[in-house]
Amino acid sequence: MTLVCRNGRRDSLTIRARLLDPGEGLDAQGAVTVEDGIVTAVEAGPAAPASLVLAPAFVDPHVHLRTPGREDEETIASGTEAAAAGGYCAIVAMPNTEPVVDTASVLQALVERAREEALVPTGFTAAISKGQRGEELTEMAELAAAGALAFTDDGRPVASPQLMRRALAYSAVAGRPLALHCEEPTLTQGGHMHEGAVSAELGLGGWPSVAETLMVERDLALAAYEGRPLHLQHLSARGSVDAVRRARLAGVAVSAEASPHHLCATDERLRTLDPNLKMNPPLRTEDDRRALVEALLDGTIDCVGTDHAPHARQEKDVPFEEAPFGVTGLETAFAVLHTELVREGDVPLVTLLERMSAGPARALGLPVPRIAVGEPANLVLLDLDAGWTVREDRFRSRSANSWLLGRTLVGAVVKTVADGRVVFDA
Amino acid sequence: MSRELRRHVLGVGDLTRGDAERLLDTARALERTLDREVKKLPALRGRLVVNLFYEASTRTLASFELAAKRLSADTMTIRSSGSSVDKGESLRDTSLTLAAYDPDVVVVRHPQIGAAALVASATEAHVVNAGDGKHQHPTQALLDLFTIREALGRLEGVTVAIVGDVLHSRVARSLVEALLLVGAEPVLVAPPTLLPRGIEEMGCEATTSIEALADVDVVYVLRMQSERMQAGAAFVPSLREYTALYGITPERVRPGQLVMHPGPMNRGIEIDPRVADSGASLVTTQVRSGLVVRMAVLYDLLTAPGLHVAATALEVA
Numbered sequence: 001m002t003l004v005c006r007n008g009r010r011d012s013l014t015i016r017a018r019l020l021d022p023g024e025g026l027d028a029q030g031a032v033t034v035e036d037g038i039v040t041a042v043e044a045g046p047a048a049p050a051s052l053v054l055a056p057a058f059v060d061p062h063v064h065l066r067t068p069g070r071e072d073e074e075t076i077a078s079g080t081e082a083a084a085a086g087g088y089c090a091i092v093a094m095p096n097t098e099p100v101v102d103t104a105s106v107l108q109a110l111v112e113r114a115r116e117e118a119l120v121p122t123g124f125t126a127a128i129s130k131g132q133r134g135e136e137l138t139e140m141a142e143l144a145a146a147g148a149l150a151f152t153d154d155g156r157p158v159a160s161p162q163l164m165r166r167a168l169a170y171s172a173v174a175g176r177p178l179a180l181h182c183e184e185p186t187l188t189q190g191g192h193m194h195e196g197a198v199s200a201e202l203g204l205g206g207w208p209s210v211a212e213t214l215m216v217e218r219d220l221a222l223a224a225y226e227g228r229p230l231h232l233q234h235l236s237a238r239g240s241v242d243a244v245r246r247a248r249l250a251g252v253a254v255s256a257e258a259s260p261h262h263l264c265a266t267d268e269r270l271r272t273l274d275p276n277l278k279m280n281p282p283l284r285t286e287d288d289r290r291a292l293v294e295a296l297l298d299g300t301i302d303c304v305g306t307d308h309a310p311h312a313r314q315e316k317d318v319p320f321e322e323a324p325f326g327v328t329g330l331e332t333a334f335a336v337l338h339t340e341l342v343r344e345g346d347v348p349l350v351t352l353l354e355r356m357s358a359g360p361a362r363a364l365g366l367p368v369p370r371i372a373v374g375e376p377a378n379l380v381l382l383d384l385d386a387g388w389t390v391r392e393d394r395f396r397s398r399s400a401n402s403w404l405l406g407r408t409l410v411g412a413v414v415k416t417v418a419d420g421r422v423v424f425d426a
Numbered sequence: 427m428s429r430e431l432r433r434h435v436l437g438v439g440d441l442t443r444g445d446a447e448r449l450l451d452t453a454r455a456l457e458r459t460l461d462r463e464v465k466k467l468p469a470l471r472g473r474l475v476v477n478l479f480y481e482a483s484t485r486t487l488a489s490f491e492l493a494a495k496r497l498s499a500d501t502m503t504i505r506s507s508g509s510s511v512d513k514g515e516s517l518r519d520t521s522l523t524l525a526a527y528d529p530d531v532v533v534v535r536h537p538q539i540g541a542a543a544l545v546a547s548a549t550e551a552h553v554v555n556a557g558d559g560k561h562q563h564p565t566q567a568l569l570d571l572f573t574i575r576e577a578l579g580r581l582e583g584v585t586v587a588i589v590g591d592v593l594h595s596r597v598a599r600s601l602v603e604a605l606l607l608v609g610a611e612p613v614l615v616a617p618p619t620l621l622p623r624g625i626e627e628m629g630c631e632a633t634t635s636i637e638a639l640a641d642v643d644v645v646y647v648l649r650m651q652s653e654r655m656q657a658g659a660a661f662v663p664s665l666r667e668y669t670a671l672y673g674i675t676p677e678r679v680r681p682g683q684l685v686m687h688p689g690p691m692n693r694g695i696e697i698d699p700r701v702a703d704s705g706a707s708l709v710t711t712q713v714r715s716g717l718v719v720r721m722a723v724l725y726d727l728l729t730a731p732g733l734h735v736a737a738t739a740l741e742v743a
Contacts, residue, residue: 189659192539197624203560203599204539206623273540317518319538321559 002149003090003121003366004114005080010037010420015381016045017052021371022350023358034377037420042373051385055353056369057089057378057416059360060330061179061257062154062233062305065122068110069098074310074398076110079330080119081396082308086330087380089369089418090361092123095132096155102127102138104146111147120418123149123366128167128178134159137167140174150364152179154233155280157215159185164219168226177365179231180219182240183281187211192321194267194282202270204320207282213239220247220254229253231363234307236262236281238291245300255363257305258292260333261403264340265289269403275316275323276403279309293346296355303360304352306333310399327403331395336404338384338411349384379417386412434546434553435723437562438603446607450572453715453722459496460718470499470728476529478520478545479556480506480536485689485713486556486566490533493720499530499728517541521548530728534558552727563596566688567604569719573712574610574644577684582609587639589615589672590648590696592632593622593661597688598648602630613638617672619661636672640680647674647687650696669695676700684708 016031019042026042032054033041060083066074076093083091093110095101101110107126114122126148130136132155140151151171158164158180171178188211193199195206216232220243223230235241235256244256259279267283277283295301309326316323334356341347361368369378389408392400416424434440441449459467475494479487487503494501504524515523517536524532525548532549534542535556542555542562557563575581586605592598592614605612606629613631614621615638626632639645655665662668675698679685685697685706693699702709 195623197627200622200625201599201628202539203562203594203596205560208623273543275540314516317544318516319536319544319558320540321538 002147003123004111004147005118005121005419006116008421011417011422012036013422015054015379015415016048017054017381018048018050019371020053020055020350020353022354023056023368024370024372026371027350032371032379034417034420037377039371039373039375039377042371051383052414053349053382053384054371055380055382056357056371057380057418058087058334058356059366059369060088060091060306060308060333061231061303061360061364062259063091063093063308063330064096064310064326065093066310067097067113068106072398073312076114076117076122077119078396078398079308080117080122082330083120084416084418084423085396085413086332087334087382087413087416087424088120088330089378089380089416090121090123090366091330092125092149092364094152094154095125095127100127100132101125102130102132104139104142107143107146107148119423123364125150125152125179127151128153128158129163132156134163137163137170140170140176144174144176148174148176149366150177150179150231152181152233154179154181157181157183157185161218161222165222165226168222168228168230171228177229177231179233179364181233182212182215182219184211184214187214192278193270194284196267196285198267198270202273204270209237209239209284209288212237212281213243216240216243220244220252223254224250224252230255232256234259234262234281234305235292235301236284236288238288241291241295241300245295248300255303256295256301257303257360257363258296258301259305259307260329260336261327263289263292263296263304264336265403273320275318275320276327276401276405278320278323278325279307279327280325293341297347297351302355303363304333304337304356305360306330308397310397311401312399316401326401328395328397328399328401331397332390332402332404332409334382334413335388335409335411339409343410377417377420380413381415383412383414385410388412433727435564435727436542436546436553436555438564438567438600438607441564441607443607446568446571446604449568449719449722449726450575452726453572453718454576456721456725457718465496466498467496468498469725470494470497473499473530473728474527475499475501475531475533475724476524476527476551477501477503477533478524478535479503480541481557483535483556485716486535489713489716489720490556493717493724497721497724499724517544518548521545525549525551531724554723554727557596560594560596561599563600564604565716565720565723566597567600568723569712569715570601570646570686570688571604571608572719573686573708573715574684576715577708577711578643584610584644585642586610586612586644586646587615587642588612588646588648589636589639589674591620591650591661592616592625592648593620594651595648601646602628606630613642615639615672617662617668636678639678642683644684644686645674645679647685647697649688649690650692652692665695672696674698674701676704679706686712688712
């Protein structure tokens with residue numbers, strides 16, 4: 001059992017909309033009937049309002065639930081409510097908590113809490129190294145047995161090539177993939193934003209794109225050498241996606257993720273010095289952003305991960321350099337990507353839906369949500385014409401450190417069905 | 427530019443060319459009052475200027491204090507040590523606390539970029555950035571413009587080489603922006619490791635060649651900060667080598683060139699004492715400019731904008 005949520009009813013309902021499941025080759029007006037949580041009929045039928053689309057619900061490979069340790073910022077309950085509002089039927093939590101998820105007992109306690117609290121099925125990852133210190137491997141096999149979906153030191157890189165090589169080799173025993181935060185730490189020391197013309201002008205310490213690309217290249221080389229699969233988290237730079245493309249051609253089993261903010265925004269926005277634009281990796285140039293969008297289109301980037309990173313208000317309400325890295329994203333991911341990429345004509349809707357659902361599910365070995373008879377209902381109903389303004393008081397998340405506050409977005413989640421239950425109904 | 431828009435001086439970017447020139451004109455008018463026997467003007471009587479300093483400072487703090495006093499404003503200086511900041515109070519809370527005293531101007535110096543902007547969001551007062559990390563130091567740039575204009579009689583087309591640790595320098599960033607604003611031509615000269623990547627996109631030249639000094643009107647020397655030379659974090663191999671390659675020696679200064687330095691100087695490192703004490707050096711002039719320019723900024727923020735009004739008020743004074 002890799003995904004857990006609180007037990008509940010199984011719902012029955014019928015949804016009428018444009019049915020869109022790229023994986024099933026489904027694109028038709030019609031209705032989906034769900035009985036006791038299972039899809040029992042997918043039928044063509046009379047047109048619903050033209051703006052309504054029913055698609056497989058989203059999967060987020062990269063969420064920080066801040067539990068245990070910082071429940072003031074997010075809990076499993078609040079984080080999964082946010083996920084439900086964002087159209088997600090499954091999310092994967094990162095292990096950089098307090099304490100770090102690096103032993104089976106910490107993980108088991110989390111799984112138990114998720115069984116009581118999680119509105120949306122939630123998977124947990126465990127650390128690659130004890131305490132995420134980058135020194136010794138965690139007991140990966142025991143952690144996998146306790147439910148770890150993947151291993152990651154996310155939030156920081158695995159600096160030592162030797163430890164990374166061992167982790168890659170040993171992950172075969174655990175039978176779970178590694179998810180990597182690629183950053184060469186000696187190149188990002190004192191860094192606060194992308195190194196380029198804007199950082200030069202503002203005086204903020206630079207976080208060069210080569211710091212990411214160098215580590216991506218290293219990890220791809222090690223993965224090729226060890227013959228092990230690899231998942232690369234939150235890529236932000238052109239050089240990194242180029243490296244992934246080359247490695248795939250050479251036969252490396254690599255999946256890659258990009259965040260909504262890296263796909264939609266650039267370092268130019270940092271001129272406002274808004275701490276809600278501070279994230280790791282940082283927003284980069286328009287050229288990098290375009291490379292990410294191209295990679296999303298051609299599948300080099302096979303999934304969108306929000307890197308939802310809640311922070312307490314008092315920690316972000318400080319001068320830029322003092323602020324922690326990270327922004328929230330679960331509740332705005334579809335809307336901002338739809339507004340910025342689909343409506344602008346850069347990415348077809350079907351591609352975005354695939355990269356937010358089947359793509360991440362495959363990357364982390366989770367069941368792929370499908371609109372098909374006999375499948376558990378994992379559905380998201382979207383209104384593509386609905387405009388809404390991102391407001392602090394509307395978040396289900398306990399934190400409001402969104403980079404989109406005040407922005408009006410077009411495209412809204414109307415209903416989310418996760419594992420047969422209606423978990424969000426606008 | 428509307429009064430609302432220039433409520434704060436957070437960076438040179440907040441100023442139009444007209445604003446900058448008006449401030450320099452006001453500073454010149456104020457400078458004449460320094461020769462009087464009684465140097466105090468009543469212009470800002472009853473106004474409160476708070477200096478909020480989170481970083482060590484001699485000349486900036488002294489000149490803001492004196493500027494406010496010369497204009498008859500009340501002043502209050504809060505330093506990070508010995509205040510609630512020591513007890514972990516956040517910058518926003520300190521700002522809100524001070525706001526309760528209804529200050530007219532808050533002058534902020536802070537080691538972190540964006541600190542002045544944060545204070546501005548927490549107070550109704552005008553906020554003047556007296557240095558936020560490596561970002562901006564707009565009154566330093568204005569006093570440097572004033573110094574150059576008084577020395578050369580113009581700013582348009584004046585060429586200024588800014589030499590040294592550009593990477594860590596808020597003075598360099600502000601000055602480049604200010605020089606471009608008034609039609610002067612900055613060129614940055616630094617070792618490759620202290621020249622931020624992409625800086626030329628601000629619209630200035632950038633070079634690693636000290637030869638670039640030969641063609642300029644003004645050589646502006648930046649402080650070489652020793653903390654940038656700590657083991658493991660050294661941006662150049664040694665101060666000795668830095669001095670050999672980029673130190674401003676008498677041999678590197680052409681007759682007729684002016685030499686400036688924001689202080690404090692590291693004599694014998696970035697600037698040779700023979701240059702610092704020569705007739706070409708404007709270093710002490712800069713300090714005096716600092717006083718009148720800061721008087722002008724306070725005066726301008728707290729009275730109706732425009733030189734005409736300013737000049738009239740000064741006559742009355």
